[in-house]
Amino acid sequence: MEVKNKILDKSFLKKILSSKGAYLLLLPGMGLFFTFILFPLIYSLRMSFYKWNIVDIGASKFIGFSNYVRVINDPIFIRATLNTIVYTLITVPGQILFALVVAILLNQKIKGRTFFRVAYYIPVITSWVVVTFLFEYFFGSQAGLVNFILKDILHLVDKKIMWLTDPILVMIPLNLLGIWKGVGWSAIILLAALQNIPLDLYEAATIDGAGIWHKITKITLPLIRPTLVFLVVVLVIGGFNVYVSGLLMTKGGNPLDLSHFILTLMYKKTFTNLDFGYGSAISYLLAAFIFMVSVIEIKLLRRKVEY
Amino acid sequence: MKRLSIFLIVIMLITGMTLGGVAEEKKVVTYWHTMGDAEEEALIKVIEMFEDQYPNIKIKPTRMAYDDFKPALLIGIAGGVVPDTARLDIIWVPEFAEIGALVALDEEMEGFDEIIANTYPGPTSTNFWKGHYYGLPQDTNTQVLVWNKQMFEEAGLSGPPETIDEFVKYAAVLSNPDEEIYGYTMGGTYFWAPASIFYAMGGEVTDSEITTATGYINGEKSVAAYQVLVDMYRDESLSPLLLGGGGIGAFEGLATGKYAMIIEGPWAHPILKSDYPEFEVNFALVPRGPDVTTSSVVGGQNVVIFEGSQHKDEAMLWAKFLLSEEAQLTIGETGAIPTLSTVQGNERLPEYYDVFMEQLKTAKARVPHPKWAEMDNAINNAYQYMLRDEKTVQQALDDAAEEINRLIIEE
Amino acid sequence: MLTTKEERIFRNISYILLICGVVITLVPFIYMISASFKSQIYTFEYPPRLIPRDPTLENYIKALGKDLFGRNLLNSFFVATATTISTVFISSLMAYAFSRMQFPGKEVFFYILLLGMMIPPVMLIIPQFIIAKNLHLLDSLWGLIVVYVSVTLSMQTFLLRSFFETIPRELEEAVLVDGGTRWDIFRKIILPLSKPGLAVVAIFTFLYAWDEFPWAHVAIREGSRRTLPVAIALFQSQYLTQWGLLFAATTVASIPAVIVFVIFQRYFIQGVVTSGLK
Numbered sequence: 001m002e003v004k005n006k007i008l009d010k011s012f013l014k015k016i017l018s019s020k021g022a023y024l025l026l027l028p029g030m031g032l033f034f035t036f037i038l039f040p041l042i043y044s045l046r047m048s049f050y051k052w053n054i055v056d057i058g059a060s061k062f063i064g065f066s067n068y069v070r071v072i073n074d075p076i077f078i079r080a081t082l083n084t085i086v087y088t089l090i091t092v093p094g095q096i097l098f099a100l101v102v103a104i105l106l107n108q109k110i111k112g113r114t115f116f117r118v119a120y121y122i123p124v125i126t127s128w129v130v131v132t133f134l135f136e137y138f139f140g141s142q143a144g145l146v147n148f149i150l151k152d153i154l155h156l157v158d159k160k161i162m163w164l165t166d167p168i169l170v171m172i173p174l175n176l177l178g179i180w181k182g183v184g185w186s187a188i189i190l191l192a193a194l195q196n197i198p199l200d201l202y203e204a205a206t207i208d209g210a211g212i213w214h215k216i217t218k219i220t221l222p223l224i225r226p227t228l229v230f231l232v233v234v235l236v237i238g239g240f241n242v243y244v245s246g247l248l249m250t251k252g253g254n255p256l257d258l259s260h261f262i263l264t265l266m267y268k269k270t271f272t273n274l275d276f277g278y279g280s281a282i283s284y285l286l287a288a289f290i291f292m293v294s295v296i297e298i299k300l301l302r303r304k305v306e307y
Numbered sequence: 308m309k310r311l312s313i314f315l316i317v318i319m320l321i322t323g324m325t326l327g328g329v330a331e332e333k334k335v336v337t338y339w340h341t342m343g344d345a346e347e348e349a350l351i352k353v354i355e356m357f358e359d360q361y362p363n364i365k366i367k368p369t370r371m372a373y374d375d376f377k378p379a380l381l382i383g384i385a386g387g388v389v390p391d392t393a394r395l396d397i398i399w400v401p402e403f404a405e406i407g408a409l410v411a412l413d414e415e416m417e418g419f420d421e422i423i424a425n426t427y428p429g430p431t432s433t434n435f436w437k438g439h440y441y442g443l444p445q446d447t448n449t450q451v452l453v454w455n456k457q458m459f460e461e462a463g464l465s466g467p468p469e470t471i472d473e474f475v476k477y478a479a480v481l482s483n484p485d486e487e488i489y490g491y492t493m494g495g496t497y498f499w500a501p502a503s504i505f506y507a508m509g510g511e512v513t514d515s516e517i518t519t520a521t522g523y524i525n526g527e528k529s530v531a532a533y534q535v536l537v538d539m540y541r542d543e544s545l546s547p548l549l550l551g552g553g554g555i556g557a558f559e560g561l562a563t564g565k566y567a568m569i570i571e572g573p574w575a576h577p578i579l580k581s582d583y584p585e586f587e588v589n590f591a592l593v594p595r596g597p598d599v600t601t602s603s604v605v606g607g608q609n610v611v612i613f614e615g616s617q618h619k620d621e622a623m624l625w626a627k628f629l630l631s632e633e634a635q636l637t638i639g640e641t642g643a644i645p646t647l648s649t650v651q652g653n654e655r656l657p658e659y660y661d662v663f664m665e666q667l668k669t670a671k672a673r674v675p676h677p678k679w680a681e682m683d684n685a686i687n688n689a690y691q692y693m694l695r696d697e698k699t700v701q702q703a704l705d706d707a708a709e710e711i712n713r714l715i716i717e718e
Numbered sequence: 719m720l721t722t723k724e725e726r727i728f729r730n731i732s733y734i735l736l737i738c739g740v741v742i743t744l745v746p747f748i749y750m751i752s753a754s755f756k757s758q759i760y761t762f763e764y765p766p767r768l769i770p771r772d773p774t775l776e777n778y779i780k781a782l783g784k785d786l787f788g789r790n791l792l793n794s795f796f797v798a799t800a801t802t803i804s805t806v807f808i809s810s811l812m813a814y815a816f817s818r819m820q821f822p823g824k825e826v827f828f829y830i831l832l833l834g835m836m837i838p839p840v841m842l843i844i845p846q847f848i849i850a851k852n853l854h855l856l857d858s859l860w861g862l863i864v865v866y867v868s869v870t871l872s873m874q875t876f877l878l879r880s881f882f883e884t885i886p887r888e889l890e891e892a893v894l895v896d897g898g899t900r901w902d903i904f905r906k907i908i909l910p911l912s913k914p915g916l917a918v919v920a921i922f923t924f925l926y927a928w929d930e931f932p933w934a935h936v937a938i939r940e941g942s943r944r945t946l947p948v949a950i951a952l953f954q955s956q957y958l959t960q961w962g963l964l965f966a967a968t969t970v971a972s973i974p975a976v977i978v979f980v981i982f983q984r985y986f987i988q989g990v991v992t993s994g995l996k
Contacts, residue, residue, distance in 0.1 A: 019821030021900065026827065029812040029871055035853075036868035037834050040845035047844075054385040054844075055407040055614065102739060105732040118980055119740045122747065125975045127929035127947065130968045134746040137753070137961070141547070142487060142554040145749065165550035180743070212728075234835075241838045254551050255496075255691045257684075263838055271378040272680055274402065276385070276844070283841030290836045339939070369939040372951040375932075382936050386847040388856060390939075556959075559758070582758045582960075 048280035060277075067281035076253070077282065080260035083171065087261065088239030091178035096231055098179065099186035104220075106187070107194045120184040128244035131181055136249055139163040139173040167258035170250060177245050182238070186231055193227035194220070229301045233294055240290050243267075262286045333365045334621045339380070339393040341373045345577055345641040353634045357625060364621045384408050389613040391622040394445055397433035397607050397672070398679055404441040405677035410612040411439040416623050419443075422630050426646045427667065429605050433675055443630055446643035447607035448572040449670040450503045451662055452591040458567040467568075467591035471508060471535060474568075474594040478544040481567035489546035491539065492566040494557050496549055496690040498673065498683045501536055502604035503570045506671045508532035508596030512682070513674055513711065520711035524686065525704035532596070533700045537693050550694065562586040572606060576659050577642045590662040603670040607646070678714040685710035754778070754965035777966035786941055787949060787967070794946040795974065797859055798927040801866045805874055805923045806916055808867065813878035814908065818890075834872030840932060847936060857940055865937070866927045874919045881915030882908065917982045924978050946971050 048067055050060040071077050106116060123131060138145045140163075147160040163169050197220065205215050221228075243263040252268050253260035260268070262282065270279030342350060347370060354366045369390070371379055377399065383389050384406075395403065403409050412434075413419050422443065423431050430444035454467045462481050468474040478490025493500040510529035513520045523529065539545035546566060548554035558575065560566035562583035569575075570593065579588050595601040610629050612622045628634055635645035636655050644663055650656070651664055674682060689703035698706070748768070755773040781787065815821075816828055846865065847856075855861030889911075890903045898906070909916075931947040938944055950971060953964045 019819070022815045022819040022821040022824075025811040025815040025819075029808045029875065030827065030831075032808070032864065032868040033831065033834060033871055035849060036846055036865055037837070037842065037872075038830065040842040040849065041833075041837065043845035043848075044841055053406065054381065098739075102736070105736050108729055108732060110729060110732060110736075114983070116736055116740060117983060118976075120743055121979060121983070122976065123743060125925055125979055126747075126972060127931070129929075129931060129947065129951070130750075130972075131746065133964065134750055138746060138749070140554060162547060162550060165547075180746075184743070237836050243838065243840060251551070255695075256688050263840060267378075267840065271381055274381065274406065280841070283838060287837050287841070291833070294836060337939075367940075369941065370952065371939075372935060372948065375935050375951070379936050382844055382847050385844045386851045386856075388847075388851050 044280050045284060047277055048284050050277045052276040052280070054274075054276060063277070067278045068285065070278065071281050071285060076257045076260060077262075077265060079258055080253075080262050080265045083259065084240055084242065084261045086171070087175055087178060087242055088236055090175045091182065091239050092232065092235045094175075094179035095182040095186050095235055096190075096228070098183045099190050099231075102183065102187040103190035103194055104216075106191055117188065120187055122184070123181045124184040126181075128181075129248065131177060132245045132248040135173050135177045135245075136164065141165070164249065165255065167255060170254075170259050174242075174245055174249060178239070178242065182235065186235070189227060189231065190224065193224040197223050229298075232301065233297050236293060236297065237290055240286065240293075333363055334618050335365045335367055336392060336618055336621045336625050337390040338366055338368045338625065339371055339376075339390040340368060341371055341376050341394070343574070343577075343642075346638060346643055349638045349641045353629070353637050356633060356637075357628045360628070361621075361624060364624065366625060384613075384615070387615055389615040391616040391618050392610055392612050392626055394608045395442065395611050397430070397444075397605075397609050397675075400434055400442050400609050400611065401436040401675050401679065402677040403611070404436045404439075408614055409441040410614055410616075410619065411441055412443065412612065412623075412626075413440040415619070416627070418627070422627065425649050426630070427648055429667065429670065429672055430607050430609075430646045433605070433607070433672055434609050436675065436677075442609035442611035443626055444646035445608050445610040445629055446638065447605065447646045447667065448574070448644050449603045449605055449663055449666045450570045450572050450593070451603065451666050452568055452593055453561060453571050453575050454568045454589050454591060455561055455564065455566070456587055456589050458564060462567075467589070468594045469592075471504070471594050471596050475535060475539060475544070478539060478568065479542060482542075482544040484543040487565060489560075489566050490544040491568045492546035492557055492560055493536075493549040493570070495551065496687050496694070498686045499604065499606070500549065501533070501690065502673065503593045503602070504536065505529065505532045506602040506604055507593045507599060508535065509599045509602075512686070513715070517674060517676055517715060519715065520708040523708070524711060525701065525708040528596075530700050530704055533690065533693060533704065537700055540694055550691075558582070570603075573644055573660065573663050574642050576657065588659070590659055592662060592666055601666070601669055603666050605667070605670045605672040607644075676715070678717065681714050682711045685714075750965045751969055754962060754969050756962060758960070758962055777962040778970070781953070781963045781967040782970065784949070786944070789942055790944050790946050790949040791971070793859060793943060794928055794971075797862050797866070797945060798924050800860075800863045801870075801927040802920050802923045804863065804867045805870055806919055809871055809874040809878050809919060810908075810912070810916065812871070812875045813882050814904065816875070816879045817882035818887075831872050831875060834869075835876065839869055843932060843936065846933070850937060856937055857943065859938070859943055862934060862937060862945070863927075865933060866930065870923055870926050874923060877922075878912070878915055878919055881912060881918070885911050921979060921982050925975055928975055 049062060049064060051063050053060045102120060106113065110116075139147075141147060141160050144163075146163070150156050151158065151160055161169065163173055201219050201223075202215055205219060210218070241263065242261050246259075246261040246264040247267060250259040250264065252272065253264060257265075263286065266279045266282040266286070269275045269282065340347075340350070347368075350368060354368065357366060358364065380389075380393065380395075380403075389408070400409070404411075419440070423440070426444050427447065430447040431440075434440045434442040434444065452467055458481055459466070459477075462477075464477055464480065468477045474491075481490035482488060498505075508528055508531055510532040511523040511526065512529075513523050536545060540547070540549075546554065546560070548557070548560075555563075555565055557566065557569045557571065558578055561569050562579060575590075576588055579586055592601045593603045610626045612619060612626060616622050630647060632647060632650055635647045635650050636653060639645040639650065639656050639660075642657075644660060644667075645651075645656070673679065676682065685707045689698075689707040692698040692703040692706075693700050752768055752770055754777050755775070756770045757772065757774050757776060812831075816824065850856050850861055850865060853861075855864055885908065889907050893903050893907060929947060930945075931951065934945045935948050935951070938948070950964065950967045953960050953967060
């Protein structure tokens, strides 16, 4: 099956012909992918270099990198990028940490395991739209549960906090939402990874007199490393792509465009201000940024790239 | 036997052919809207009437989610898939006209001038951009004071305030911030919310030719208007709901005794009646400012025809029909005020319309400019700065004026 | 891992912690369900009550009674199921090729596919719309399915591929030795052993298609062909959000998703276990 090292005698064409089975398998999927993902991606790139006119596309004005320059210099974009980075820095470790705890706890023979699994997974199943509404309802200033608990039950504050109207405070429900929604997903994946660790390793450690902490740091963590790397990469991508929750909760960067995420800003510029080329430029910068970060992560965190 | 069957087959063929011949293709006109439940029911009736009159045309309405309506339209335009007609917010018409998406009705539509001779000038003017009319005013509205009689009586007040001074005083009396009861509440800081008071105090955003905002949005009267609101906010007679934050909604609060006054449009009536049937709905004109009679802001929707439509002629028939007396009255019964002046006072229209019609006489329209969305944003930000005490009212409005001037020039 | 006594203590603490965690996790939902049984006046009552004062079914009756709700539910079900079946099929073909076969351009294709996972779908909506229109895929449930499959293909192929990697090659070689074809391998070895992995893909895909909103709202305008998320969004009108109705409709909409998960979660856990995700 390994044809790789016979490059010199086989001509390239012959190789392609002999791989027709593989290409056949790839055809439907790649066909769809090229049509609906790759081509639109290139189209979008093109849009970003123009002052795009959607009614009469031919009348669009070519302006080169002008959109990109404007984006980078826009203080609103800079703030949005900051918010997005902070969001990622908080939610990714948050999800992984809590997920790890949950996974370790669930990795025992306890009753009601299925119940717990399903319960922790429910936030993952529910749509972003719904959970954002729920958190808005919770953190609402007048009748929200959170304020009720903080003020009337725990007496930690004497006035209700206006969570959703403060550009910095609003990040709290948004970040909490991000963590809350993702923990279940990571937990299940980590749980699986934990189950792959042979029990005798732990037994041997016990015999050597090791305590729990030692076992966790010297056995558990190293052995689930590939999974952790996978989680970090995927969750970071998700973090930078935060969108629906921001859109609904900040309603367009409320207030004063200070609480935008990169994608909510892109949405506003495209659909409210009708600046399609500009919006396209923003999303391209984001995509490029995500790509770079992912590549760096993979190179740094993994000792070998396995394909 | 054989002859009979041949006879039958021939009959069937002939019938089939004639039927095929008679059944012409019906032209379909699509119509996008964001109507609520009650209006939608009325719309169905209007469609039936139209299809009776024009049996060869079929109207296909599609209800869209309000929050996503504009993006959906834009994506449709970008993809070349536009509805034939739609009911757009009056504010969007200049924008869509500017990008060339709409048909100039004054040029293309037969009898256009006769129709607008009978519609109220205010709403009609919102269709005008760069010399042409790009739509017909389908319905209009304005906002008036809605007040909670019970709360007034309990506070010893006999009736609604008639001047702004009374308004401020009453609001203070009716407020009890510790209980989170407020004399007045506003849904947000976007311009539509304070607009009624703004215009009632003589405020202006730009000059009538839309050449500059300096001296208008930051002029004396505009500043005074916003100052009143900011003072009320500091005095805690204006609810902090306006900053956003998921507080109790205007309608819920009014009906449950949390807010004594709100300023809302005619939709308030059906909404309050259906969700809070026990509550007594009372309307009053917007309190008047120092040297103004009374005023408010004009809202509403226009029916437009898209350039990409394949059935422009049929679409125009539909648009015209929506402006007929029968259509205006049918939909008018459900909370959308007609723009046809000839039906004013008609007994089919709900009584509570009277106060709105009265208010409409002096209500003002917002700036009909494609960049209005960004101008609104500038004024919105100004309001936020004022409320958060980061700028004085004058400063904030000066900055807004600069921003609006910049947007006007960008044209 | 621990001594029996330690084990017991640890287990008890675990229970307590897990239950606390579940409470935090589920509280928003319990709240939502509770709100769905309250009439409008009580939606914003303060202090917030968990048990409704005057529980009522009016929200459910109104929401479910809305003309097309049932129809929209069925549409969503159809779209989600079809998308899932198509995606499972197509992505397993691709995953198999990437995992088991060698061909020129393999790395390139794979990286391009991976790119698909990193892109925010919202940025592609305009060009996707134009293409869909040219292919006559608009206003049709099939059009929805085609686009959904395209969008989720990257992730699912990636998952399945890493899953296939864990199936021992010796099994396949045994089949070849016995004179079987590649198709036999696929049928007799790969598919049966992949049940867990396929379950993972099935769940993720179903949930994605079930909840998707932005594309569904734009691509389908005919009321009777709309999907559930769009129908629910219509409870927010220009002037008012009818929270009670919204929550009732959402509760109902969540039920199938939960059921699908509960059914598949058995294979799902197993699937993630074996895939190792390296």
